[in-house]
Amino acid sequence: MIEIDVSLARSTGFRLEAHFTAPGAGVTALFGRSGSGKTTIIQLVAGSVRPDSGRIVVGDEVFFDADRGIDLPMERRGTGYVFQDARLFPHMTVENNLRYGERRARRERTIRFDVVVDMLGIGHLLKRRPHTLSGGEKQRVAIGRALLSQPRLLLMDEPLASLDEMRKGEILPYLERLRDDLKLPILYVSHSIEEVLRLSDAVAAVTDGSVIACGPLADVLSRPELLPILGRFDLGTIFDCTVTAHDEEFGLSTVAFADGELRVPLVGRPVGAPARARIRSRDVSLSLSRPIDVSVTNRLSGTITRIIRAEGPFSDVEVGLAHGRLHALVTQESVQRLALEPGMPVWAMIKAVTVDSRPAGFASPGAEINPPSPAPQSPPPALRVIAGGNRPQGTG
């Protein structure tokens, strides 16, 4: 468990109030807009910035406790830090950069040099100097150096931010591999919803110096409080699913989740594979009666649990399903016209035509690893199925 319960006032007038607990395993994304305070939070954990008050505890180690006068020096905290830019030593070879990380280790060596080199696919780069590497290669070396310092916790501050889309796509599978193979807790700063969806298990949403929500990814990303961060067109619900069937004739797959099944454009994953489905609130409409003559394939019945006024003419209507819940973004005019209110049974219609799939993404630990087949082209994604488990090709 990672317990962060701190306050800090900066000379610039910025105030941070971070009071949340993150799981002691997996990737927790610190997600929020630029300037919201994400980096400050990981600096506080690393020990490069000191809180005014509060406590920071990682596992059984107290990093900081203002009341007890504890402020563990940075080098004794055992955190690995990966910055936006790689910050490699330019005069050292890749191998020596990695060995430097290894020498900094203060804990028992459980993460081995050859394992890291292989996992990050950097074996062929060992004799090279940083200026001869691509941005993605540099970042992989920087990650390797951080890992070899044997951290108890890895702090990653937008490690992909300086890379173009292609390089990001290249490096993401390595991050997935690191997440799945090493079981090291990671605090991962990002303002990219795509990255968060693909990598994280839990999310702490940061806005204006406050952590406004923290919990499992699917839970946090559906909360209307995230509207200021996500914007109304990205707010949505995420379901963990299993691929249950493919229908080649119609180019559709079926994915099952706790509340039923969804028909989605062909997912490039085998039957039985895990997937994450995302339904954007803007792509859900509501009906008071069972929809019959409509083109929308995916319909789920539920009961309205709450209605929150969103920005502009919209309201966020939360629909409780048997197990989970779904959000629909509807106009306030519709809320009035249909006299929607909590407790009312409704049918949620999810526009299947805007379903999309991705060839790579979330892998649950232990999931079967298979190369994905090409994903079908489809219109902008609404229900995004992120299929699980592709592996990078190690080149080392």
Ligand SMILES: Nc1ncnc2c1ncn2[C@@H]1O[C@H](COP(=O)(O)OP(=O)(O)OP(=O)(O)O)[C@@H](O)[C@H]1O
């Ligand atoms: N050393 C500092 N002294 C004073 N104010 C600072 C300092 N570092 C950052 N700030 C301020 O603290 C606020 C939060 O900055 P922080 O870097 O934590 O945000 P962030 O969410 O990580 O943003 P980004 O995504 O742009 O990196 C900003 O208003 C910033 O100007």
